[in-house]
Amino acid sequence: MFEVDKIRERFPILKREVNGRDLVYFDNGASTQKLQSVIDTVSNYYKEENSNVHRGVHFLSGLATDKFEETREVIREFIGAEHTHEIIFTKGTTDSINLVASGFRSLLNKGDEIIISELEHHSNIVPWQMCCEYSGAVLKIIPLKDNGELEVNKFESLLSKKTKLVALSHISNSLGTINPIKEFIEKAHKIGARVLIDGAQAASHISLNMQELDVDMYCFSAHKMYGPTGVGVLYGKEDILNEIPPYQGGGEMIKDVSFKKTTYACLPHKFEAGTPNIAGVIAFKSAIEFISDLGFNTIAEHENYLLEYATQEILKIEGVKIYGTSEKKSGIISFNIEGIHPYDIGVLLDKMGVAIRTGHHCTQPIMERFNIPGTARISLAIYNTKEEIDVCIESIKKAKQMLS
Amino acid sequence: MFEVDKIRERFPILKREVNGRDLVYFDNGASTQKLQSVIDTVSNYYKEENSNVHRGVHFLSGLATDKFEETREVIREFIGAEHTHEIIFTKGTTDSINLVASGFRSLLNKGDEIIISELEHHSNIVPWQMCCEYSGAVLKIIPLKDNGELEVNKFESLLSKKTKLVALSHISNSLGTINPIKEFIEKAHKIGARVLIDGAQAASHISLNMQELDVDMYCFSAHKMYGPTGVGVLYGKEDILNEIPPYQGGGEMIKDVSFKKTTYACLPHKFEAGTPNIAGVIAFKSAIEFISDLGFNTIAEHENYLLEYATQEILKIEGVKIYGTSEKKSGIISFNIEGIHPYDIGVLLDKMGVAIRTGHHCTQPIMERFNIPGTARISLAIYNTKEEIDVCIESIKKAKQMLS
Amino acid sequence: MQTIEEIQEEILEDFDMFEDWIQKYEYLIDLGKDLPAIDEKYKIEENLIKGCQSRVWLHAEENSGNIIFSADSDAIMTKGIVALLIRLLSGQSANDIAHADLDFINKIGLKEQLSATRANGLLSMIKQMKLYAIALDK
Amino acid sequence: MQTIEEIQEEILEDFDMFEDWIQKYEYLIDLGKDLPAIDEKYKIEENLIKGCQSRVWLHAEENSGNIIFSADSDAIMTKGIVALLIRLLSGQSANDIAHADLDFINKIGLKEQLSATRANGLLSMIKQMKLYAIALDK
Numbered sequence A, B: 001m002f003e004v005d006k007i008r009e010r011f012p013i014l015k016r017e018v019n020g021r022d023l024v025y026f027d028n029g030a031s032t033q034k035l036q037s038v039i040d041t042v043s044n045y046y047k048e049e050n051s052n053v054h055r056g057v058h059f060l061s062g063l064a065t066d067k068f069e070e071t072r073e074v075i076r077e078f079i080g081a082e083h084t085h086e087i088i089f090t091k092g093t094t095d096s097i098n099l100v101a102s103g104f105r106s107l108l109n110k111g112d113e114i115i116i117s118e119l120e121h122h123s124n125i126v127p128w129q130m131c132c133e134y135s136g137a138v139l140k141i142i143p144l145k146d147n148g149e150l151e152v153n154k155f156e157s158l159l160s161k162k163t164k165l166v167a168l169s170h171i172s173n174s175l176g177t178i179n180p181i182k183e184f185i186e187k188a189h190k191i192g193a194r195v196l197i198d199g200a201q202a203a204s205h206i207s208l209n210m211q212e213l214d215v216d217m218y219c220f221s222a223h224k225m226y227g228p229t230g231v232g233v234l235y236g237k238e239d240i241l242n243e244i245p246p247y248q249g250g251g252e253m254i255k256d257v258s259f260k261k262t263t264y265a266c267l268p269h270k271f272e273a274g275t276p277n278i279a280g281v282i283a284f285k286s287a288i289e290f291i292s293d294l295g296f297n298t299i300a301e302h303e304n305y306l307l308e309y310a311t312q313e314i315l316k317i318e319g320v321k322i323y324g325t326s327e328k329k330s331g332i333i334s335f336n337i338e339g340i341h342p343y344d345i346g347v348l349l350d351k352m353g354v355a356i357r358t359g360h361h362c363t364q365p366i367m368e369r370f371n372i373p374g375t376a377r378i379s380l381a382i383y384n385t386k387e388e389i390d391v392c393i394e395s396i397k398k399a400k401q402m403l404s
Numbered sequence C, D: 001m002q003t004i005e006e007i008q009e010e011i012l013e014d015f016d017m018f019e020d021w022i023q024k025y026e027y028l029i030d031l032g033k034d035l036p037a038i039d040e041k042y043k044i045e046e047n048l049i050k051g052c053q054s055r056v057w058l059h060a061e062e063n064s065g066n067i068i069f070s071a072d073s074d075a076i077m078t079k080g081i082v083a084l085l086i087r088l089l090s091g092q093s094a095n096d097i098a099h100a101d102l103d104f105i106n107k108i109g110l111k112e113q114l115s116a117t118r119a120n121g122l123l124s125m126i127k128q129m130k131l132y133a134i135a136l137d138k
């Protein structure tokens, strides 16, 4: 049986107070809290195993390298990828997407098209705008329905032979919408377009299988998965990763360097120039193991329960409007209260120990779509509880009262 | 007075054994060992302060942001930069150089020239090769003298109105050469070229002052400075950083995103897309404080003493040849023994608990220049001791005996 | 007319009365509500100081050597602090504004609202007020 | 001719005799020194297996159903292990080579020399030997 108290014990920060109250942390969409096991792995690495990876013939270098590569294998299994060398370590989702967008500059011709959607995080918008600017490709946007779902019909009408790439988020960080990516992928593949999925909000919440999804590229960040900051993953099918030119030049990513001709290493090293975030990558494994051990059934059950309860309770507050009411939804509740600026709610909730995020959540086009300055956002994680939701709801009521 | 034992106590890994012997760690050029205070700061951050930085209105987000920005200010002071917003956080030196090299693509015209040297690390070669390939600029190489110094005269003859950028390392990671960068910078500035210095091997060994050096850009990595992995710095003068277009697109680096027009944030955020390595950046401060507290006089005194002693002792071994004998030299000894492959030395030394690096050290052009497959490299740090050098010398003798 | 320092003292006394953060914030909210509306014609892009989340419009004009500020914000809490700043600085001489030490904001426990890296535009607002004062000084 | 398994047993026995790593590595070094030189004409780019640090040249030819390997390396330690592999696989049938279980390398305590991510090219070497065997099998 799932015991949330047991889970909470594994996250030391959850014991702390903020502004004299027990911390209630509902800003998980921005970054989750960290497992003791992740913290311990970082410490232990620095205390016992630290050395630069690859190339070294000495013991510590071998040890660090083996551990580093173990994480790659664990991630391969976690996301059901075919090959270990299809897992590229990056700094985060943003870095992963930029790696691909930069490489696509040289794969695109003037007039080619890239499709993204209206609900993307800036990290899945701006790199493509830059890519289009350099390559002469054109950016097409799948519009959003009022409930926060994408207009699938509109997507179909955007697809054409000119479409070279479709880049969509798996789950919207602002609206919680779970996009039907399998359907999008199939449709895109039919006309020969590649698909990149931004899974930053998905990887710790729903089960992934790259081969089943048949997705070309998929990205996520460790820090949103109870893991360390500064680590991300780019999964890519072998063939597409071989097509994309190297992103950064430097140590590790080369086969031979001379001033006449430099040749590049094979996957995954081709995309991993320079000394990586070794401690972070190694500790990421502990986070993946935590998620795997819990299992996505348990995770979904708990998080869905919280989502439903919180939604129901918050809707009881007069004047509340929730943005994002799609049928398939992840544990994210974006809301506003009539006549109140979300910033004011955020500040007062914080005073009551409740951490939520307010603002545009790096999704300005969504805010424009709904013509609002921002929202107050509750985003859930596995360690959240019904009691925390009660505290949060009470705090919102109190804040509303103060602000009205 | 400097007591190395006291210093060693602050690095927990130095107590460990390798292959049944006390670890002797001479692979500091690849990555240094980590301070207990750095490890503690990482743990403490995750246990007490963790949250995503910037934009958040809640307490933890503010706390993490303040700490994150504190490191930026500490680094500004450490390197004598004028403005805090001239400090950009990256993944490491390689990332920093690539950021600049990618931006320079659009600042260069066909036929423009970039000057680097024969002793550069691949991280300061390949990005410029890629930059030249995309921009049509031409790469020029300052050649190396037999003693590992650069040919300053040759540099002067390479300089011309076509020269737009000079990119040099401060200290050679293979040869230990301390390049007279102030002289190079002055000469480059006379003809209006910009200068980037790769300070990966310098920042923990010699005192830096950006304003005195009048350098345009300077890079280094935390993991070579007793700090965490996955953190680097790009310093750039305000004007040049404003000229260079953004590198990665995403959250945090924008002012406004819309599908019509996206505008970029000002420095330093323009270059810091996505969630950074928050724990790493915050912990980097502890490493900088350690170095500052010791002071570069103390550091230089100890490291120079070790360098001289080690050089003297190793030269007593018959058949040893040291590569890199420049007058101004940092704590790096690259050597070979006649008739023996450096790999074999590395493997046997490791068996005796001594970690050195062998191979081309990501500087293949140097190896080509001297027509060798690689070298065995001892690289020193502040916690190394005379006794460790004795162990190392004995081990080299033993290895030589086994291999002859 | 009181000096900036005298007004600071007054504000500190006001805040000293509050027993908890709730009273303090309620007071701020009230200040925000009571702030005279800015003339609509000044609520333009040029006068906008953009923090990350709340927007502040600031207008300044010179009146026989003194600077008159008017302002507005879409967030009430920000508006409350803006009201404090206007109470403090509006009507003062350009020179006094430019050299004002606004330490009282720490003292009344609103420091976290003013950190350089926080989500509101308050620090930019103070900077902008000083810049206006310098610019309008003749 | 002994089978691959029999030779493995023999090698394991050899290594069992050693009391410490020094004897073991000295033995490897001797093996390396004693490895018959590869014909110079095979020391070409095509036959080069590049590890990060030591280079290995490997040549294979078929002789009435069996595969004959010859090899060289610039590092003596690598050459020693290469000598072991040749002792084990050279002269065996293509099929046996392709299916050989080379577990003995762990057992004799040289695992660290063979990790996929280490600096020598040994793992690539074993892979290449098996690929040759498959390719030359008819």
Ligand SMILES: Cc1ncc(COP(=O)(O)O)c(C=O)c1O
Pocket (backbone or CB within 6 Å): A029, A030, A092, A093, A094, A095, A121, A123, A124, A169, A171, A172, A173, A198, A200, A201, A221, A362, B251, B273, B274, B275, B276
């Ligand atoms: C949907 C989505 N995409 C991308 C990102 C960017 O991730 P990171 O900041 O880790 O690079 C985020 C995180 O905020 C996100 O929610």
Ligand SMILES: Cc1ncc(COP(=O)(O)O)c(C=O)c1O
Pocket (backbone or CB within 6 Å): A251, A273, A274, A275, A276, B029, B030, B092, B093, B094, B095, B121, B123, B124, B169, B171, B172, B173, B198, B200, B201, B221, B362
């Ligand atoms: C001179 C020099 N430049 C650049 C680098 C690359 O640094 P990093 O791997 O931290 O990006 C190194 C590290 O090996 C170096 O020694």
